[in-house]
Amino acid sequence: MSAAITAEEINAYLAEAFPISGQRCIDVGERWAIAAITPDERARRPGNIISGPTIFGLCDAVLWYALFGAVGLEPMALTSELSIRYLRPAQGDTVFARAELHHVGRRSVIGSIRCWVDDAEDKTVAVAQGTYIRPQARS
């Protein structure tokens, strides 16, 4: 099977709905997505370190894009819970995140996320795991 949406379609939606977020979808599949952000000064710490909340925001976004890959554009899907672990400082220009879905249910979508910086894909800077609630099921 193939993804329910393309990265171009996700980015077109983001450009309209969140023109200044800076987050972009790099690629998307039926149960996964890759996203990136090249944050500006506001999201940096001394030593050219990308801030933790910026990485969290990217994890949150890439899980949403993976959900889009599974079920199509669903803007009203909302993060229910997300936990993140930071492994090493995210030193560099661009942080990438890849989400894999474990579960695509009628009410919820659950996935894991791994993050790295620039071309150091083997040096994980953070991992996360979380749940989106799909629109009809919001409590």
Added chain:
Amino acid sequence: MSAAITAEEINAYLAEAFPISGQRCIDVGERWAIAAITPDERARRPGNIISGPTIFGLCDAVLWYALFGAVGLEPMALTSELSIRYLRPAQGDTVFARAELHHVGRRSVIGSIRCWVDDAEDKTVAVAQGTYIRPQARS
């Protein structure tokens, strides 16, 4: 016992180190802190909802301030892990977060956080729980 630092001292530090974050410390005690942010357009969703990552960023910050309340200013303390649960949309202008510390160790500090919007302190919008690693113990 009293806090190792005041809210004014924390805000003076933030104004110098993170002049554009918008986060501020409202109050701080020996094992707790309260923080707030009144985010601009970038951090808002349709319906005047404050974005999830903005709330996460505030949880992350207020746990840091509570750590300062316990041990004094410690800029190199780093978030090790943080999990957040969203309870209802954060509709309003200003989101507040209160952190309570459960543990202040030589190597780590663990706390819980509760968030609300404007003066609706009894309507929790998010809860979180997480760990900071203190400088000498970074792995």
Added chain:
Amino acid sequence: MSAAITAEEINAYLAEAFPISGQRCIDVGERWAIAAITPDERARRPGNIISGPTIFGLCDAVLWYALFGAVGLEPMALTSELSIRYLRPAQGDTVFARAELHHVGRRSVIGSIRCWVDDAEDKTVAVAQGTYIRPQARS
């Protein structure tokens, strides 16, 4: 308001449904509960330390009892997610857990839990936070 159930009623249900779990409800309110377990050898580690999964199981149980306090006996409510942090070794005979609910929705219940051992209530051994999904909303 008062709790929707008493500790005696919860314990009567547990004795019938889970006669060998060893977990018991100590007290319950409208949005909170206290539980305890005095585990046998199987759940102990060298040094009379109560095992981590035993503490997790008690956190899971006490959140369920707090849900009962809020809405009455609801055996089909299921844990959706739970995160736990261990603060110090749980040395002693009986571990206690107290859950506080942050949210009681039609579909989900969210709460925080704090654990201690024997009469050292001020020495937290673990904290947790998690979500139960109520029967009608299982995804």
Added chain:
Amino acid sequence: MSAAITAEEINAYLAEAFPISGQRCIDVGERWAIAAITPDERARRPGNIISGPTIFGLCDAVLWYALFGAVGLEPMALTSELSIRYLRPAQGDTVFARAELHHVGRRSVIGSIRCWVDDAEDKTVAVAQGTYIRPQARS
């Protein structure tokens, strides 16, 4: 590179240290491990469902075995934090868990875990993510 220990060595250690846990290591690599448990009545719910805390306990164990695979037997490594998400009821006889390590540091080890039941490896019943603290670094 190869694992620092074999599944047989881990099981020999478990048989001596935890003779009645029922958990066993199926296989182990340099950065991963697979574990299983076939729980008795105590860990079952109506409908032949394996209990949530039993699955949590297996996640906790398999992350420990993966750590052994990376650094050798290290009984004093302790769970620092672990979060679990349940995806569907764990109906069946034996639950399996596979841990993958993202980080093997001097002070901490971080990994993700996926669980399934019997031979339905593609039907994930739970996912987890967590941190072990290595002996020299306990806070």
